[in-house]
Amino acid sequence: MTGLQDAARDLLQSGEAAVVIGFGGGSAGGARPLMVRDPTSVGDLIFDDRCVHNLAVYLLKPEVKSLGKPAIVGTQAVLRSILQLASEQQVKDRDVIALIPEADGGVRRLETLGEIEGAVSKPDAVLSPEEQNCLDEIASLSREERWRFWQEEFSRCLKCYACRAACPMCYCSQCIVEVNQPQWIPVPAHPLGNMGWHLVRAMHLAGRCVNCGECARACPVDIPLNLLNQVIEKEVAEQFGGKAGLSATASYALSTFTTDDKDTFIR
Amino acid sequence: MAEFEPKVTAFVCTWCTYAGADLTGTSRIKYASNVRVLRVPCTGRIDFMYVLQAFTQGADGIIISGCHPADCHYTSGNYHARRRWIVLRALLDFVGVDTRRIHFAWVSAAEGAKWADLVNSVVSNVRELGPYDEYRQTIPAHIRPGGIAV
Numbered sequence: 001m002t003g004l005q006d007a008a009r010d011l012l013q014s015g016e017a018a019v020v021i022g023f024g025g026g027s028a029g030g031a032r033p034l035m036v037r038d039p040t041s042v043g044d045l046i047f048d049d050r051c052v053h054n055l056a057v058y059l060l061k062p063e064v065k066s067l068g069k070p071a072i073v074g075t076q077a078v079l080r081s082i083l084q085l086a087s088e089q090q091v092k093d094r095d096v097i098a099l100i101p102e103a104d105g106g107v108r109r110l111e112t113l114g115e116i117e118g119a120v121s122k123p124d125a126v127l128s129p130e131e132q133n134c135l136d137e138i139a140s141l142s143r144e145e146r147w148r149f150w151q152e153e154f155s156r157c158l159k160c161y162a163c164r165a166a167c168p169m170c171y172c173s174q175c176i177v178e179v180n181q182p183q184w185i186p187v188p189a190h191p192l193g194n195m196g197w198h199l200v201r202a203m204h205l206a207g208r209c210v211n212c213g214e215c216a217r218a219c220p221v222d223i224p225l226n227l228l229n230q231v232i233e234k235e236v237a238e239q240f241g242g243k244a245g246l247s248a249t250a251s252y253a254l255s256t257f258t259t260d261d262k263d264t265f266i267r
Numbered sequence: 268m269a270e271f272e273p274k275v276t277a278f279v280c281t282w283c284t285y286a287g288a289d290l291t292g293t294s295r296i297k298y299a300s301n302v303r304v305l306r307v308p309c310t311g312r313i314d315f316m317y318v319l320q321a322f323t324q325g326a327d328g329i330i331i332s333g334c335h336p337a338d339c340h341y342t343s344g345n346y347h348a349r350r351r352w353i354v355l356r357a358l359l360d361f362v363g364v365d366t367r368r369i370h371f372a373w374v375s376a377a378e379g380a381k382w383a384d385l386v387n388s389v390v391s392n393v394r395e396l397g398p399y400d401e402y403r404q405t406i407p408a409h410i411r412p413g414g415i416a417v
Contacts, residue, residue, distance in 0.1 A: 139361065147363025147401065184316050191405035196319060199358065203315055206354045228358065235357035240350065254354065257346035259336060263353055267372040267385065 004073065005042045007099055007107040011071050012039040017097055018068025021058050023051040033058065037067065047073060047101045054212040056081030056168040060090055071097040076124040077212035079116050080245030081168040084210050086113050087250045090171060113248040120246055127211070127230060134224070135231060151191060154198060156221035159189040163201060163225050166218035169208045176200055202228035207236045207253030210245030273393040275302045275386070276326040278317055280310050280333035282340040283375045290379030298383035299390040302330065309333065311344025315355045318369060322402045325412045328368045328393035330385065335373040345373075364402070368393060 004022070011017040022045045024034030031050035035058075036042055056078045058064045072078060079098060085091040093113045100108040100119065110116045127135070138146060161177070164170045177185050177197060185200060186193035201215075202225075209229035216226040236253045237243055239262065244250070279285045285306045291298065303326075307313055310333030321329050331352070339345045352371055360366050370389050374382050403411065 143360075143363050143365065144401075145363070146361065147365075150362040151405070184320070186410070188407075190407045192323065192407065195362075195405055196316075199319065199362065200316065202358055203355065206358075228361070231361045232354055232358055235354055239353050254350055255347070257343065257350050259346065261346065261349055261353065263349055263371075265356065265371055266349070266352070267370070 003105045003107045004047050004099060004101050005045050007109060008036060008042040008045055008071065009039045011097065011099075012036070012042070016069070017071035019064065020045070020071045020073070020099070021055050021064070022073035022099075023047060023053075023055075035064065035067070045073070051075075052217070054078055054081060054166070054168055054214045056085070056212075057166060057214070059085065059096060059168070060171045069095070069097070071099055074098040074100050074110075076121055077210060077214075079110075079120045080124075080210035081212065082116055083113065083120065083248045084169060084208060084245040085171075086248035088169075088208070088252070093248075117246075117248060122246065126243070127234070131226075131230060135227060135234070138227065139231075151195070153223045154194040155191060157189055157194040157198070157223060158221060159187070159193065159197065160220060162218040162220060163215035166214040167205070168212070168214070169205055169210070170201075176204070198223075198225065198228060201225070202232055205229050206232045207240075207242075208244050209233050271394065271398055273301050273327045273390055273398075274325055275299075275328040275330060275389055275393060276321040277302050277304045277330035277332065277386070278307055278310075278313050278321075279304055279330075279374075280312075280340075280344075281306050281308055283334035283338060283373075284332040284382065286376035287374045287378045287382045290376065291382045292379075294379045296379060296383045298386045301390045301393075302386045309339065309341050309344035310348035311339075311341065313348060315351060318355070318359075322364075322368075322399060323406060323412075325403070327396070327399045328370065328389055330370045330372065330389055332372040332374045332382075332385070335375055338375060365396070365399065367396060368399060 008020040020036040022034050023031045024044045025046055026032030033055055034044060036045060054077045055072055082091055082096060098110040098116055102108055110119055185196040213226045216224050219225055240253045242250060242253060288304060313331060318329055333345050336345060356366055372385050
C-alpha cells in the first residue's frame with residue numbers, strides 16, 4: 001500500500017499531477033472514490049479487493065478536469081477506458097498518469113498512451129467464461145422467454161440513470177433522454193420508457209463498451225445491464241473485428257464500414 | 268371481430284426505394300395497401316429509434332429499404348446503415364423483440380416489381396404473425412395509440 005501512497009505523494013509534491021484519483025475507505029467497510037490534492041493526505045489512499053469501481057468516469061467530469069492534470073489509480077478496466085476515451089479524442093497523450101498497483105506492493109507508473117496500450121491485458125478485455133455462459137443461457141431461451149426475462153428485469157428500473165453516471169463512455173453533455181423536442185424516450189419509469197432507455201443506452205455504447213461492468217454494479221435494482229453491452233460487443237467483434245479499449249487510435253466500429261460487411265438478412 | 272389488417276411502416280430512402288415504389292405505381296403493379304411509406308434522405312439517416320417508435324405508434328411490421336451497396340447517392344450512407352442494422356438486430360433479438368417483423372431490403376429505382384413483391388411478402392408474413400400486441404403492452408394505457416385492441 002505504501003508504494004501507491006509514495007507514488008501519489010511524489011506526483012503531488014513534484015507538481016506532475018494536481019490530483020490523484022484513487023480509493024479511500026468508505027462507509028460500511030466499503031471503498032469509495034477519493035480525490036487527493038494535498039500530499040499530506042495520501043495516507044487516506046487504499047487499494048485492495050474492495051476497489052473495483054472504474055474511476056475513469058471522473059476523468060471527463062468538469063469539476064475534476066478543472067483541478068488540473070490527474071493521476072488515476074488504475075485497474076485494467078481503467079486502462080481500457082482511457083484508451084477508448086483517447087480513441088474518441090476525449091483524452092490526449094500525457095493528459096493522465098495511470099498508477100497500477102502491483103501484487104508485490106509496488107506501483108507501475110504509465111505516463112503516455114503508448115505505455116498504457118502496452119500495459120493493457122488483451123485476455124482481460126474479452127468475456128470471462130461466466131459472462132459467456134450467461135449470454136449463452138439467455139440466447140438459448142425462446143424469443144418469448146427472452147422477452148419476458150428482459151421485461152421482468154426492466155420492470156424494476158427506476159430511471160435513476162446510475163448506469164449512465166457510472167459509465168466512463170457516457171460523457172455527452174446532453175443525453176438523448178434529456179432531449180424533449182422530440183421526446184424519443186418517455187421519461188416515466190414505465191415498461192415502454194424503461195425498455196427505450198436501456199436499448200438506447202446499449203446502442204449508443206455499441207462498439208465503445210470496455211466491459212468494465214460498472215453499469216450493472218451501479219444499478220440499485222440489479223439489472224444485468226452489462227449483458228446488453230456484451231452481446232453488442234460480441235457482435236461487433238465477430239462481424240467487424242476489433243474490440244473497444246485496446247487502442248488509442250482505433251476507429252469507431254459504427255462510423256466506419258467495409259464494402260463487404262456480411263449480412264444475412266437484407267433482401 | 269374484423270379480420271386483422273397489418274400496419275406496416277416502411278422507411279425508404281428518397282433516391283432508390285422511394286423512386287422504386289413510385290415506379291411500381293406508374294407501372295400499374297397492384298400491391299398490398301397496408302404499407303405506410305416514410306421517405307428519408309438516405310438509409311444512413313434512419314436512427315434505430317425510428318424502429319422502436321414505429322412499433323410504439325402501432326406498426327405491426329417494419330420495412331427499411333434503400334439503395335443497393337455501391338449505389339448510395341451519398342456514396343456510403345447505406346454501408347453505415349448496414350453496420351447499424353447488424354448491431355441493432357443482434358440487440359433486439361437478445362432482448363426478445365420479434366425481429367421477424369423487421370425487414371431490410373435493397374430496392375433500386377428500377378426495381379418496381381421487387382418493391383411490390385417485398386411489400387406483399389412482408390404483409391402476408393405479418394398477417395400470419397398477428398398484431399404486435401406483445402410490444403404494445405409495454406405502453407401505459409393513457410398514451411396507447413387509439414384503436415388498438417390490446
